Amino acid sequence: MDSRTKNGVRNIVAGFINRVLLIILPFISRTIIIYTLGSKFLGLGSLFTSILTVLNLSELGFGSALVFSMYKPVAENNKKSIGAHLNFYKTIYKWIGITILLFGIAFVPFLSKIIKGDLPEGVNIYVIYFIFLLNTSISYFAYAHKKALLIAYQRSDVLSNVNSLISISTSIVQIAFLLLIPNYYIYVIIYPLFTIIDNIWTNYITRKKYPDIEPNGKISVEERRDIIKHVKGIALQKICSTSRNSFANIIISMFLGLTTIAKYGNYYYIMNAVHVFLYQIPNSIRASVGNSITSESLDKNYKDFNSMYLIYMWISGWCATCLVCLYQPFMELWMGKEMMFPLTTVILICLYFVLLSLSDIIALYKDGAGLWWEGRYRVVIEAVTNLILSFLFGWLWGVNGILIAPIITITFIGHVYGGYIVFHYYFKTKSFSKFILNQIFLLSIICVVSLSSYLILHCMPVKGCSMFIIYPVFLIIVTNIFYWLLFRLHPHYKGSIEFAKNILSIVRKK
Secondary structure (H helix, E strand, C coil): CCHHHHHHHHHHHHHHHHHHHHHHHHHHHHHHHHHHCCHHHHHHHHHHHHHHHHHHHHHCCHHHHHHHHHHHHHHCCCHHHHHHHHHHHHHHHHHHHHHHHHHHHHCHHHHHHHCCCCCCCCCCHHHHHHHHHHHHHHHHHCCHHHHHHHHHCCCHHHHHHHHHHHHHHHHHHHHHHHHHCCCHHHHHHHHHHHHHHHHHHHHHHHHHHCCCCCCCCCCCHHHHHHHHHHHHHHHHHHHHHHHHCHHHHHHHHHHCCHHHHHHHHHHHHHHHHHHHHHHHHHHHCHHHHHHHHHHCCHHHHHHHHHHHHHHHHHHHHHHHHHHHHHHHHHHHHHHCHHHCCCHHHHHHHHHHHHHHHHCHHHHHHHHHCCCCHHHHHHHHHHHHHHHHHHHHHHHHHCHHHHHHHHHHHHHHHHHHHHHHHHHHHCCCCCCHHHHHHHHHHHHHHHHHHHHHHHHHHHHCCCCHHHHHHHHHHHHHHHHHHHHHHHHCCCCCHHHHHHHHHHHHHHHHHC
16 A cells, blocks of 8 residues: 555544544534623634734744655655754744744733723733733744654644544533633633643654654754745745734724624634635645655646545535535524624635635645745735735725635635646646636536525525434535536546545545
């Protein structure tokens, strides 16, 4: 069995289990916070997480750049070089932790100025913020570099398993305290405690698996120069990603307040949970694709690229259809009508989800080929445009405007320009215009099937709890028949089926 495929499948299985847990457990926690403490506390947590995600930009993508630089020494089993890379990583991450801590402290005077409306009663926002800040910065001081070793060896399944157990433990303890002693201070202090346990446990596993690899030695000047070059490109991409997501909560807080953040957070949580769950597919085979790009022919990688793309878009399209049809009934059951957005907002969120998914496999091959620096102008343009449009549209149209901004920038700058970079610098002999036409074809199928499914379901005389039986059955069977009838017209359909059968056979053996 091909080791890359075996590792990829193993990583996908562990990643899916991890993501299921990371969907269910925070869902329970969010529900309990709403009903025990109130929506403002939920909004406050979302806001502080977004602020610290912005501060976390100081990481600049060193992790991704270092893992990429380790593909070659890992493939060659050059343990001396691997140890030197880890030593460089360890030093850099200590400075990153200090930087996050200092910038986080410097941001304290601005906290009260970015929150519109009343603050939650009975809580000091500065104490809560410092706990969130501690949780973000502390991992950089404790064995963060060891996680790169597992990823480079295509064993991200180990990280997923550790993270799953830590997440279960964290959520159980937090939920227990929320039910017994509904105190927000206790709830948030649990985060940094388990972050420390996570890092210590990861260090123990890596020492056991790779006892002869320790952070020692120095990388060459040329290797350092290459890493810094990749970091510059990745840093710009991180800024772009942050401008889409984390700044949204900050802008909502400035214009609309904590309650609206909580409401938006619930919708975004569902959409993002589905996307992150799906993203385990490309994320789990990232190292395998990087290895394949360095060792296989261009034609072989292009064939795999098209096969993965079609399979991924079928799955993503079906998920988008489910979101369109089930979002509002589920939100009404979960949070009540007072915490719901209108249908127009739901449609925008679902369109946002589809556009994010359209770019995932492109991003996978861009990262695998190390094209971060080549795409530097794209991410700068997208980030700046998205921030400007988010502030302008948010001021004009509220939450809908904040959603329209990334939809525009992802479509015209992120996806089209990003795809061009991959085809221009890696798939040089392949037709980029044909790729764009295929994307339009796939997007049209998703829109047609989603609209048809929504209209059919809402014409059915089904109400109440029976809706959550009839709707899923329809979506699983009828909707996938729609997708099958339309996707089989795609020129890469046969190759995708063969690719899927190969993966499923490996999963069954495993």
